[in-house]
Amino acid sequence: MDRRAFLNDSIGAVASMGLPSHALPLSPPGETGAIGTTHLMELRAGLHSLYQLDDAYGGGDVRSLAVRHLRRVRRVINTAQFPDTIGRQLHLLAGETAEHCGWLYFDADDQEQARGYWGEALTTATMLRDANLEVLIFSSMSLQACYEGRPRDGLDLARAAQVRATKHGSPILQSVxxxxxxxxLSLLEDGKTARRRLTSARKLVERDHHGRPAPEWTAFHGHAELNFLQGLYYSDIGHHSAAAQFLRAALIHQEASYGRNRALYRLTLAKSLVDAGEVDEGAAHAVGSLEHLEEVESGRVMRRLTEVTGALRAVDSVSAHEAAEELREYAQAKEAA
Structure with missing residues (x-):
């Protein structure tokens, strides 16, 4: 069974976890016809399930489910009765779901749609004056800006997020x-300050048990992510052997449930190895990553696959060219499917 069929067939299997589906209505309203805490918990469980599916499979196929869930939350807001306290939480959930739609479109490499959903989420965050949601949105937009080659915008957005994260008081949030x-900063070639911020990020993770609890969306952040960022930093400044060491550690420490990140980490490691002159090992990791890609639908990961293919083609090596051809054929078959 392919990944898309699995996701479609999985909706019923994980419905008990709250995965949104129009075939699964919310609990009936109370005697007064009002929406209450039970309904809010069901809708929030749906968003939690979407986080899990994204971690495992990437944004490509999951985004349509997220859009459906956002429509459901909007419908409840605009047609149901509820007290003001529940209303605020529903609006907050709509903002968080819109942000996650933006993230999923970002991961699928549909950047215009991502911007649209993040704009909607930011409007909600501003209306509610919710600093935590603003941190989430600004930090996501920062990542997108760097991905699109706009590191100055990325830095400004990250600093705006950091102001709000510091007030929130969660060390993990500040570390993210x-x-x-x-x-x-590394993309802006400010290596000294980039190293300082990476050191701060590691120290903040060690203070996890101090301050306020971290928001749910930061669950991905830990030693694996920090090693990955350290690897990217060394890659940016041309120290590819050092980059490969940290990327190996990132892959080792990444939990199996994060399928998309494991695929991304392994391809990034493959490119660093090729750039470091370890061509055979890099080619082996690149070809080995195809097994992970069978379960993942992510435009970001496919873009990294293209970068690795190009790096292998540029090397005067039979094994590298054979690996590059295998990657090219896989990418073509995946696109055709």
């Missing part, structure tokens, strides 16, 4: 944003 700052 420090990592986004470091990424932008």
């Amino acid at each position: 944003v420090a990592g986004r700052e470091a990424r932008a």
